[in-house]
Amino acid sequence: MADIKAADVQKLRKATGAGMMDCKKALQEADGDFDRAVVIIRKKGQAIANKRADREAGEGNVLAKIEGGFGAMISLNCETDFVAKNDDFVKFSTSILELALAEKPADLEALKVLPMGEQTVAEVITEKSGSIGEKLELAYYDFIKADKVQAYNHFGNNLATLVGFNKEGVDEQVAKDVAMQIAAMSPVAVAESDVAPEVIAKEKEIGREKALQEGKPENIVDRIAEGMVKKFLKENTLLNQDFTKDSKKTVAQYIKEADKDLQVTGFKRFAVK
Numbered sequence: 410m411a412d413i414k415a416a417d418v419q420k421l422r423k424a425t426g427a428g429m430m431d432c433k434k435a436l437q438e439a440d441g442d443f444d445r446a447v448v449i450i451r452k453k454g455q456a457i458a459n460k461r462a463d464r465e466a467g468e469g470n471v472l473a474k475i476e477g478g479f480g481a482m483i484s485l486n487c488e489t490d491f492v493a494k495n496d497d498f499v500k501f502s503t504s505i506l507e508l509a510l511a512e513k514p515a516d517l518e519a520l521k522v523l524p525m526g527e528q529t530v531a532e533v534i535t536e537k538s539g540s541i542g543e544k545l546e547l548a549y550y551d552f553i554k555a556d557k558v559q560a561y562n563h564f565g566n567n568l569a570t571l572v573g574f575n576k577e578g579v580d581e582q583v584a585k586d587v588a589m590q591i592a593a594m595s596p597v598a599v600a601e602s603d604v605a606p607e608v609i610a611k612e613k614e615i616g617r618e619k620a621l622q623e624g625k626p627e628n629i630v631d632r633i634a635e636g637m638v639k640k641f642l643k644e645n646t647l648l649n650q651d652f653t654k655d656s657k658k659t660v661a662q663y664i665k666e667a668d669k670d671l672q673v674t675g676f677k678r679f680a681v682k
Contacts, residue, residue, distance in 0.1 A: 561588035
């Protein structure tokens with residue numbers, strides 16, 4: 410058996426992110442051959458990933474960041490809060506976000522196949538799964554392009570938002586307030602006109618069923634259902650929501666008071682729980 414030096418173990422750890430003992434064992438198994446040891450580490454990562462494929466990755470880091478008029482958001486999920494809060498895991502999540510910002514992939518699958526060193530993002534995640542010992546999953550990626558984009562990362566990295574505006578020079582406090590509104594109130598769309606017809610139809614159906622269950626007369630059931638739809642749209646469209654910092658005004662009124670020409674062009678919101 411080859412004499413395994415501490416420097417070689419450290420070199421393998423740096424290259425793979427695996428633990429010191431795993432690196433030492435891999436080098437011993439490879440009889441000191443560095444490249445073979447890397448393969449052993451990667452195979453172990455794949456084996457662990459396969460073994461834990463049916464586990465729920467319900468924790469993780471949701472991170473958003475902007476660069477000019479482009480904002481990206483990712484969620485790297487894991488099994489436990491302990492791992493999610495680990496500094497190395499946060500740094501790894503951030504490195505994927507930085508890559509997304511730089512390369513601007515079209516969707517989640519395009520991000521997964523981007524090169525990250527000598528491997529793809531997906532391959533590195535699998536390798537990390539082996540070194541950490543938990544299922545890791547790149548569960549979400551999306552982006553916004555706009556004249557002005559604002560990001561908001563909630564404390565604990567379990568929720569983030571992106572919001573786009575139609576013009577540059579937006580007051581930073583206004584932009585942040587809108588991003589935080591989205592985080593707190595989870596709207597389904599910017600305005601009523603942006604809500605999908607099938608969503609409205611479903612809410613109307615729910616309203617009808619509820620009214621009938623409560624014994625309301627058939628001739629007023631549709632009117633009650635329409636009222637429930639209006640209530641749903643008021644509470645779940647960003648511009649119509651009550652502003653969280655001042656419930657006497659809507660978000661639309663708050664924005665117009667700050668800048669009469671300012672418009673929200675779109676938003677993204679994601680949370681791990």
